[in-house]
Amino acid sequence: MTTTVITHIAGLVTNDPALGEGPLGLIEDAALVLDGETVAWAGPASRAPDADHRVDAGGRAVLPGFVDSHSHLVFAGDRTAEFNARMSGQPYKAGGIRTTVAATRAASDAELSANVARHLREALRQGTTTFETKSGYGLTVEDEARALRIAAEHTDEVTYLGAHIVAPEHADDPAAYVDLVTGPMLDACAPHARWIDVFCEKGAFDGDQARAILTAGKAKGLLPRIHANQLSYGPGVQLAVELDAASADHCTHLTDADVDALASGNTVATLLPGAEFSTRAPWPDARRLLDAGVTVALSTDCNPGSSFTSSVPFCVALAVRDMGMTPDEAVWSATAGGAAALRRTDVGRLAPGARADLTVLDAPSHVHLAYRPGVPLVTEVWRRGVRVV
Numbered sequence: 035m036t037t038t039v040i041t042h043i044a045g046l047v048t049n050d051p052a053l054g055e056g057p058l059g060l061i062e063d064a065a066l067v068l069d070g071e072t073v074a075w076a077g078p079a080s081r082a083p084d085a086d087h088r089v090d091a092g093g094r095a096v097l098p099g100f101v102d103s104h105s106h107l108v109f110a111g112d113r114t115a116e117f118n119a120r121m122s123g124q125p126y127k128a129g130g131i132r133t134t135v136a137a138t139r140a141a142s143d144a145e146l147s148a149n150v151a152r153h154l155r156e157a158l159r160q161g162t163t164t165f166e167t168k169s170g171y172g173l174t175v176e177d178e179a180r181a182l183r184i185a186a187e188h189t190d191e192v193t194y195l196g197a198h199i200v201a202p203e204h205a206d207d208p209a210a211y212v213d214l215v216t217g218p219m220l221d222a223c224a225p226h227a228r229w230i231d232v233f234c235e236k237g238a239f240d241g242d243q244a245r246a247i248l249t250a251g252k253a254k255g256l257l258p259r260i261h262a263n264q265l266s267y268g269p270g271v272q273l274a275v276e277l278d279a280a281s282a283d284h285c286t287h288l289t290d291a292d293v294d295a296l297a298s299g300n301t302v303a304t305l306l307p308g309a310e311f312s313t314r315a316p317w318p319d320a321r322r323l324l325d326a327g328v329t330v331a332l333s334t335d336c337n338p339g340s341s342f343t344s345s346v347p348f349c350v351a352l353a354v355r356d357m358g359m360t361p362d363e364a365v366w367s368a369t370a371g372g373a374a375a376l377r378r379t380d381v382g383r384l385a386p387g388a389r390a391d392l393t394v395l396d397a398p399s400h401v402h403l404a405y406r407p408g409v410p411l412v413t414e415v416w417r418r419g420v421r422v423v
């Protein structure tokens with residue numbers, strides 16, 4: 035195996051408190067040794083072991099590649115007009131998804147796959163090395179299974195979201211649609227997915243429906259995650275904890291009981307500030323969750339309707355500016371937090387044994403992600419030990 039030492043790193047975020055300072059395990063004037071696809075060593079540059087190749091980071095910051103644990107990339111069509119109308123005063127409602135469903139059903143496999151690839155390249159350029167993505171714009175047995183097959187060509191983190199909204203054909207009989215989602219559609223989709231998700235919200239699926247859907251998915255070997263408490267208070271967060279979901283995503287409207295439930299369980303609270311930005315909605319209160327001891331992840335929710343950004347750095351800046359997170363907390367949540375939301379320990383950290391997925395910033399510190407919002411700071415991205423950007 036070929037080894038590479040990256041040296042002259044001004045600030046290295048390892049996310050391993052045993053290796054450096056604080057929860058980020060920050061090491062100043064650091065070096066990182068890669069052995070093939072994995073991290074072999076991290077520590078002070080003065081003590082770095084020899085390696086076959088030497089790379090000078092030039093006094094830049096290095097951090098784990100971002101882990102974006104929530105996106106909806108298998109789609110076609112464009113919702114510029116809806117965004118424009120919303121920014122002109124119309125409120126966001128869950129039903130806008132139907133526009134994308136129609137366009138997605140009409141698209142070819144090749145068009146959908148190319149669209150996923152385009153957005154993954156875009157995300158990679160911004161430092162994202164691990165990506166979850168969902169179905170949810172097909173809403174028929176064939177179209178949902180197709181979306182998952184296409185997603186699985188691009189990532190291992192594939193989520194069955196047949197329960198995004200009730201399919202338009204079943205609008206008059208939501209119970210029949212839940213039967214489809216938990217029956218034939220699940221049978222067709224389970225082989226292509228790792229996760230099952232449901233949009234638990236007024237206008238989408240209520241708590242009993244969400245419980246039935248996630249429970250059926252678990253019985254087929256899928257792991258639950260849930261769109262919870264985005265637009266209003268509701269049962270989603272407590273259901274997530276009850277079912278040991280890996281993540282409750284959005285968490286914008288939380289009661290004290292919701293926060294207590296998250297603090298007592300293994301469910302990560304994934305905050306998606308791109309959605310609040312793009313819908314002019316109130317921000318989720320990250321400070322309240324962190325102070326209660328909840329594990330918080332930050333992700334993009336990249337989708338054509340409510341959050342059309344693939345930029346984790348943008349979400350980090352929003353979380354620091356508007357959600358009460360410190361820059362250190364936001365960077366942790368966008369890396370180790372995202373990994374926790376996917377129940378992964380091989381990514382989201384740069385410690386020996388971890389995957390050699392890393393992002394180099396044209397800045398001396400990870401804090402610049404929030405300090406210099408909107409600036410394209412990502413200058414290098416390495417994935418499995420190979421520089422890809």
Ligand SMILES: [Zn+2]
Binds near residue numbers: 335337
């Ligand atoms: Zn979503």
